[in-house]
Amino acid sequence: MERMIIDMDEVMADTMGGMIKWYRAQGYKGEIDYSKMPGGSWGKGFPEEHQAMVRAHLFDPGFFRDLPVMKDCVEVMEQLNKKYNVFIVSAAMEFPNSLKDKLDWLNEHFPFLKWQQLVFCGSKSIVHGDYMIDDLVRNFNGFEGKKYLFSGYHNSEITGYDRLNSWEDAAKIFL
Amino acid sequence: MERMIIDMDEVMADTMGGMIKWYRAQGYKGEIDYSKMPGGSWGKGFPEEHQAMVRAHLFDPGFFRDLPVMKDCVEVMEQLNKKYNVFIVSAAMEFPNSLKDKLDWLNEHFPFLKWQQLVFCGSKSIVHGDYMIDDLVRNFNGFEGKKYLFSGYHNSEITGYDRLNSWEDAAKIFL
Numbered sequence: 001m002e003r004m005i006i007d008m009d010e011v012m013a014d015t016m017g018g019m020i021k022w023y024r025a026q027g028y029k030g031e032i033d034y035s036k037m038p039g040g041s042w043g044k045g046f047p048e049e050h051q052a053m054v055r056a057h058l059f060d061p062g063f064f065r066d067l068p069v070m071k072d073c074v075e076v077m078e079q080l081n082k083k084y085n086v087f088i089v090s091a092a093m094e095f096p097n098s099l100k101d102k103l104d105w106l107n108e109h110f111p112f113l114k115w116q117q118l119v120f121c122g123s124k125s126i127v128h129g130d131y132m133i134d135d136l137v138r139n140f141n142g143f144e145g146k147k148y149l150f151s152g153y154h155n156s157e158i159t160g161y162d163r164l165n166s167w168e169d170a171a172k173i174f175l
Numbered sequence: 176m177e178r179m180i181i182d183m184d185e186v187m188a189d190t191m192g193g194m195i196k197w198y199r200a201q202g203y204k205g206e207i208d209y210s211k212m213p214g215g216s217w218g219k220g221f222p223e224e225h226q227a228m229v230r231a232h233l234f235d236p237g238f239f240r241d242l243p244v245m246k247d248c249v250e251v252m253e254q255l256n257k258k259y260n261v262f263i264v265s266a267a268m269e270f271p272n273s274l275k276d277k278l279d280w281l282n283e284h285f286p287f288l289k290w291q292q293l294v295f296c297g298s299k300s301i302v303h304g305d306y307m308i309d310d311l312v313r314n315f316n317g318f319e320g321k322k323y324l325f326s327g328y329h330n331s332e333i334t335g336y337d338r339l340n341s342w343e344d345a346a347k348i349f350l
Contacts, residue, residue: 005301087301093290099274115268116298122291126180126262128303 001085003129003145004174008090008102010135011070011150012077012110016042018067019054038157045153058095065101069109072167078112079175088113089127091139092120131174133164148173176260178304178320179349183265183277185310186245186325187252187285191217193242194229212328220328233270240276244284247342253287254350263288264302266314267295306349308339323348 009015020032023046030047037045046054057063080086088106092098099120106113119127124139132143135150137158148170149161164170184190195207198221205222212220221229232238255261263281267273274295281288294302299314307318310325312333323345324336339345 003301089301093278093293093295096275096278099278099295100271103268103271103274114297118268119294119296119301120268120274121294121296122289126178126264126294126303127301129301 001083002131004080004084004086005089005124005127005129005132005134005143005145006077006080006086007132007134007136007139007150008088008092008106010042010152010154011133012073012088013064013067013105014070015064015067016045016152016154018063019043019046019057021068022057022063023050023054034153037153038155040154042152042154059097061097062101064092064095064098065105067105070167072171074109076167076171076175077110079171081112083175084131085129086113087117087119087127087129089119089121089124091122091124093122133170137161176258177306179255179259179261180264180299180302180304180307180309180318180320181252181255181261182307182309182311182314182325183263183267183281185217185327185329186308187248187263188239188242188280189245190239190242191220191327191329193238194218194221194232196243197232197238198225198229209328213330213332215329217327217329234272236272237276239267239270239273240280242280245342247346249284251342251346251350252285254346256287258350259306260304261288262292262294262302262304264294264296264299266297266299268297308345312336 030050032045034045043051043054090102092102125142130145132145133148133150135152135155140147147161148164149155151163151165205225208220218226218229265277267277300317305320307320308323308325310327310330315322322336324330324338326338326340
């Protein structure tokens with residue numbers, strides 16, 4: 001079986017969507033400017049005076065526990081998991097409180113994935129495999145397999161990579 | 176720089192020692208039989224009627240937070256970290272409550288290691304590098320670099336591997 005390495009945030013989990021929901025729930029009504037996200041992170045789309053607060057919330061316990069799942073991800077992942085040696089690899093180590101939240105989130109929404117298939121790391125240069133699906137090109141550094149950039153506002157201007165625009169796309173290519 | 180992959184439990188952390196200390200602190204006076212550990216796990220050295228309890232304690236929050244550090248590990252690791260591309264790779268995913276504890280433990284005792292160098296996984300088949308130091312031969316499966324078995328009671332009868340009997344040994348070989 002070929003090994004497929006799949007990212008969590010902005011690929012399986014709608015991290016930006018979860019943050020916007022939280023931001024609104026705090027009562028903030030600032031405009032989210034999607035045109036400011038490319039070339040950096042989606043955090044740049046929040047009003048400038050709230051970006052530090054948004055960034056800080058990534059470190060709060062619970063944030064990663066309640067993120068929405070990306071459309072079609074569960075169904076496609078379940079099929080991929082039968083055909084490929086799937087590993088979920090998240091650069092979670094920067095956010096110490098996210099570790100347990102991410103594990104619980106995976107167990108809730110993807111109960112067919114076993115703990116043997118999960119990896120929380122810092123640098124993804126440590127993992128190897130045949131395919132990598134990620135929204136951040138820096139995670140492709142040194143990866144020798146085939147790379148697929150999962151599309152989001154923050155990477156929309158990047159060229160030179162094969163893309164997955166959705167999990168439906170992933171199903172067409174890999175299943 | 177060559178990449179070195181180093182295990183935590185029974186290599187950096189004296190997990191068995193921490194468990195024995197906890198066991199005694201509960202008031203149990205059963206004999207620890209080191210002759211029963213080889214070929215399996217150190218858990219087999221505890222009185223049979225307490226093995227399930229000992230196993231269960233691995234899942235408790237806090238257990239991995241307070242483990243003793245192996246002798247000379249901090250000093251040697253600090254030097255290795257200057258000469259090698261060190262990654263700490265722990266198969267921690269089986270124990271969900273250990274994740275934050277292990278991260279806090281590493282930050283306390285090994286503050287010179289950055290979060291980019293840390294990996295919590297299930298199967299170590301996902302990582303690649305030039306050297307792997309581990310106490311469990313199953314973690315060497317599929318690893319293409321050079322393997323060093325870190326000695327403990329539980330692996331004392333295994334033959335056919337280069338061994339590190341201590342961190343002093345590691346210093347002699349790698350520094």
